Amino acid sequence: MIDHQTQTKPPIISAEDLCIFYGNFRAVKNVDMKIVPNQITAIIGPSGCGKSTVLRSFNRMNDFIPNCHVTGKITFHGHNIYDEDVDPVQVRQKIGMVFQKPNPFPKSIFDNVAWGLKINGMKGDLSEPVEQALKQAALWDEVKDHLKKSGLSLSGGQQQRLCIARALAVKPDIILMDEPCSALDPIATLKIEDLMRELSKDYTIIIVTHNMQQAARASDYTAFFTMDSDRAGVMVEYGETSHIFTNPQDKRTEDYITGRYG
Numbered sequence: 001m002i003d004h005q006t007q008t009k010p011p012i013i014s015a016e017d018l019c020i021f022y023g024n025f026r027a028v029k030n031v032d033m034k035i036v037p038n039q040i041t042a043i044i045g046p047s048g049c050g051k052s053t054v055l056r057s058f059n060r061m062n063d064f065i066p067n068c069h070v071t072g073k074i075t076f077h078g079h080n081i082y083d084e085d086v087d088p089v090q091v092r093q094k095i096g097m098v099f100q101k102p103n104p105f106p107k108s109i110f111d112n113v114a115w116g117l118k119i120n121g122m123k124g125d126l127s128e129p130v131e132q133a134l135k136q137a138a139l140w141d142e143v144k145d146h147l148k149k150s151g152l153s154l155s156g157g158q159q160q161r162l163c164i165a166r167a168l169a170v171k172p173d174i175i176l177m178d179e180p181c182s183a184l185d186p187i188a189t190l191k192i193e194d195l196m197r198e199l200s201k202d203y204t205i206i207i208v209t210h211n212m213q214q215a216a217r218a219s220d221y222t223a224f225f226t227m228d229s230d231r232a233g234v235m236v237e238y239g240e241t242s243h244i245f246t247n248p249q250d251k252r253t254e255d256y257i258t259g260r261y262g
């Protein structure tokens with residue numbers, strides 16, 4: 001495995017001996033992964049190898065899945081986010097998530113972005129932070145004259161950028177993206193990739209993608225996962241994207257990226 005631990009910057013979040021279970025089934029086992037701040041990290045691998053499961057564990061989104069439990073540690077700002085005294089709502093404020101299918105609320109564009117601010121207790125005129133988040137999500141110019149229109153009236157790509165704006169409004173440190181472009185056309189996809197690059201100046205991004213070209217184009221680091229003989233997802237190789245794609249160390253990675261998997 002390429003030694004991603006040689007990074008000079010301390011990781012912003014790290015998984016240590018992470019195992020994730022659905023009931024008795026161990027879906028992911030023994031993952032050690034240090035995420036480099038202000039970089040884009042892609043998680044790739046065949047269907048069912050646990051990419052989304054791992055991603056969801058980074059902000060305790062898996063708490064919503066009955067039967068799902070985690071062993072090992074995920075350390076963020078020096079704390080294991082699974083410790084009993086940690087409030088998962090606060091974790092999700094600092095580690096936001098954007099899903100595969102754009103999921104704006106059936107509310108106005110403005111209210112979609114203001115929603116997170118309101119539930120975090122912000123009152124008064126929210127136009128300034130809403131504008132800022134929409135600008136950061138590269139959507140402002142397209143929507144500034146109709147902020148009262150429903151978020152659902154936007155195109156798929158615009159809806160996904162609205163969801164990104166909604167995640168950004170509460171000022172997270174990390175944004176998790178679960179196949180954010182799979183429902184989008186190639187132009188909208190490239191727009192999101194450009195946006196990710198821009199956002200990585202201020203945020204850390206972890207993206208799950210099925211699209212290897214996307215991982216190769218848009219990420220700085222890549223983690224390749226596969227399934228072990230017991231069907232548990234394992235991390236095979238993790239390192240700089242340029243190395244993983246040009247000089248994989250493990251035959252399983254090479255087979256996957258050259259399309260020989262399965």
Ligand SMILES: Nc1ncnc2c1ncn2[C@@H]1O[C@H](COP(=O)(O)OP(=O)(O)OP(=O)(O)O)[C@@H](O)[C@H]1O
Nearest residue numbers: 022027045046047048049050051052053054065233
């Ligand atoms: N809610 C759930 N309950 C039970 N098992 C689940 C649940 N979600 C996922 N699994 C199982 O956990 C394993 C990993 O699933 P996961 O969705 O994380 O994989 P993935 O790599 O993201 O797959 P895909 O690329 O198809 O989205 C699979 O065997 C899946 O069937």
